[in-house]
Amino acid sequence: MLEVLQNIFTAQNAISGILLGGLFAVLGVGMTIIFGIVKLTNLAHGEFVILGAFCSTLISQALDIDPILTLIITIPLMFIIGMVLQSVLINRVMLQGSEPALLVTFGLSIILQDAMLLLFSADARKMNPSYAQSNISLPGGLYIPVLDLILLIISLVTILVLTLFLRRTYMGRAIRATSDDIVAASLMGVSIKKAYAVAMGIAMATAAVAGLCVGMRWTFYPSSGGEYLLRAFGVVVIGGMGSIPGALVGGLVFGLAQVFGGASYGLLASYVVLIIMLAVRPQGLFSK
Amino acid sequence: MKKAENLSTRQQPIRVLGGLPMLIIGIILVAVLVVLVFVGSSNTRRILTNVFLYCTMACMWNLLSGFTGMTSLGQQTFVGVAGYSMAVMVTTYGMSYIVGWIVGGAIGAVLALVLSLILFRMRGMYFAIATWVIAEALKTWFTSWGFVGKGGGMTVAGRPDRTMVCLLALILCVVAIVLIYFLLNSKIGLGLTAMRDDADAASSVGVNIFRSKLICFVIAGLFCALAGGLYYRYNGTILPGSGFDIEWTVSLVFIVIIGGIGTMAGPIVGTVVYIALDEFLAKYSGWSNIILGLIAILVILFLPDGILGTLQKKLHFEILSQRRFSKE
Incomplete structure (x- = not known):
């Protein structure tokens, strides 16, 4: 028993878990923004992530460039899709209440899933850049996979840029004001619908980044969205709605649960952590 | 403006279609269906079985979401568990499928x-996502559990008597509808709708929220499990990916939205539309999910009360319902 535990809780696993944490954080950060600002449960977030993964894969194949460079195209593309989606469809449904809006995102998720199945076939995909297999050796027989390190850096940069945008720019302040008090914000001249549209655009842009990371780290299918939606939701629940530092902590918890659970029980371990968290402290660790 | 609207709706009396005429129509309908089950072709029987089972589950989802405000996205839990119980009882232990069916239902209710x-510690979207x-989690567990054949799933042994299964499905569906009707017309039903509209207010006037919610959740679990058991006896094979598929709840949501959430007969109308479309x-x-998803979004945008809900509002009638049950 002790030996099994020692095999699981190794320093190497801890390193992998922490590195994966960044990926899970960026997965959850788009969801947490929509929760916290638009007050919407976006059940299509997993499909958005997979859509991002497909876009990156296809663009990097077509232009024969490194997958990371595809972000130059996918981030603006997904940002625009998100803005259009929010202003054309979701803003309108949200007038009817939170439940119809939830069901509309549910409808969107099944539409997107089958559309991707038709467009890209059911085959497993993965992006394999040249550095995917290399490692950096550390003293004591430990090592850091280069790919995981790069993904962690991408995730952290994304979250940093997002935090700076929300804190330092006019639009960012408007969005945060909307999230705190809709009436007061609109009295101060903030266009609520525009703020929501930009927030959804940002969430989609983070989904593009998350999609790139997911597509480089694991194989994915058009039907993988649900799995990543639940992980994103888990990150949000652990961290607390709308909290970006919370998303980082949630991502870390999920990364560790995934690694310590191993290949066969990693997902199950993540779900169990999530259910316990929902039952014990549903408002999250970092809620206001 | 709002006051004027209220006055105009009050002037139009709402006719409640219920009581004896509705009972007679219902009995005739059931009699016709029984005859169809026996004389119909195997394809008719397959379609009818699907209609009965989906109708049962949709009525239960409507009870949860439309009348008590518990939007569950996890009814497939009960379908899958009951399907596996059926397979284990019949294939592993050599019992008859009736035993497997009842065991599946019992496990569903206990679960x-x-x-x-x-779950009852949560509300709203937390509840939805937790379900x-x-x-x-169960899907992932069953995929790596050797006793139930891991990812390869299980086959329910023997050839099913499909006419009998179809008949059982019809009985299940009728019992479900009658049960929900009496439940909603009881004191519990009044408490439930009060709770859906404002949980805190209902609680403060003495509605036992926990008990009412528990009764509905257990009944819904039981009937979804019973429907799932029959489905997998009829179709023979269960996989972790099919038994615990979110697709089950997708269909139920679609049916209830199309038919009219929070109306008694909405899920019945919705099921007929859904199976016909399917x-x-x-x-x-x-293309099927793309079209279903588009229809669902369009219905939410333009007919938020669903087909039956909109008709009821336009023509001022309600089927099998009392005024107090319609959601304002």
């Missing part, structure tokens, strides 16, 4: 009771 301990997470769209495989 609902156990899950309520965790889904539980189903996904049969029609089978020719265009790959």
Whole structure:
């Protein structure tokens, strides 16, 4: 028993878990923004992530460039899709209440899933850049996979840029004001619908980044969205709605649960952590 | 403006279609269906079985979401568990499928009771996502559990007597509808709708929220499990990916939205539309979910009360309902 535990809780696993944490954080950060600002449960977030993964894969194949460079195209593309989606469809449904809006995102998720199945076939995909297999050796027989390190850096940069945008720019302040008090914000001249549209655009842009990371780290299918939606939701629940530092902590918890659970029980371990968290402290660790 | 609207709706009396005429129509309908089950072709029987089972589950989802405000995205938990119980009882232990069916239902009800301990601590979207997470966790567990054949799933041994299964499905569906009707017309039903509209206010006037919610959740778990058991006896094979598929709840949500959430007969109308669409769209495989999703979004945008809900509002009638049950 002790030996099994020692095999699981190794320093190497801890390193992998922490590195994966960044990926899970960026997965959850788009969801947490929509929760916290638009007050919407976006059940299509997993499909958005997979859509991002497909876009990156296809663009990097077509232009024969490194997958990371595809972000130059996918981030603006997904940002625009998100803005259009929010202003054309979701803003309108949200007038009817939170439940119809939830069901509309549910409808969107099944539409997107089958559309991707038709467009890209059911085959497993993965992006394999040249550095995917290399490692950096550390003293004591430990090592850091280069790919995981790069993904962690991408995730952290994304979250940093997002935090700076929300804190330092006019639009960012408007969005945060909307999230705190809709009436007061609109009295101060903030266009609520525009703020929501930009927030959804940002969430989609983070989904593009998350999609790139997911597509480089694991194989994915058009039907993988649900799995990543639940992980994103888990990150949000652990961290607390709308909290970006919370998303980082949630991502870390999920990364560790995934690694310590191993290949066969990693997902199950993540779900169990999530259910316990929902039952014990549903408002999250970092809620206001 | 709002006051004027209220006055105009008050002037139009709402006719409640219920009582003896509705009972007679219902009995005739059931009699026709029984005859169809026996004389119909095997394809008719397959379609009818689907209609009965989906109608049962949709009525239960409507009870949860439309009348008590518990939007569950995890009814597939009960379908999958009951399907596996059926397969284990029949294939592994050599019991008859009736035993497997009843065991599946019992396990579904007990599971609902156990899950309520965790789930009832949450409200709204937390509840919705938690139910889904539980189903996904079970799917992952069953995929790596040797006793139930891991990812390869299980086959229910023997050839089913499909006429009998279809008849059982019809009985299940009728019992479900009658049960929900009496439940909603009881004191519990009044408390439930009060709770859906404002949980805190209902609680403060003495509605026992926990008990009412528990009764509904366990009944819904029981009937979804019974429907799932019959479905997998009829179709023979269960996989972790099919038994615990979110697709089950997708269909139920679609049916209830199309028919009219929070109306008694909405799920029945919705089921007929859904199964008809499903049969029609089978020719265009790959497109069915896209079209279903589009229809669902359009209905939410333009007919938020669903087909039956909109008709009821326009023509001022309600089927099998009392005024107090319509959602304002």
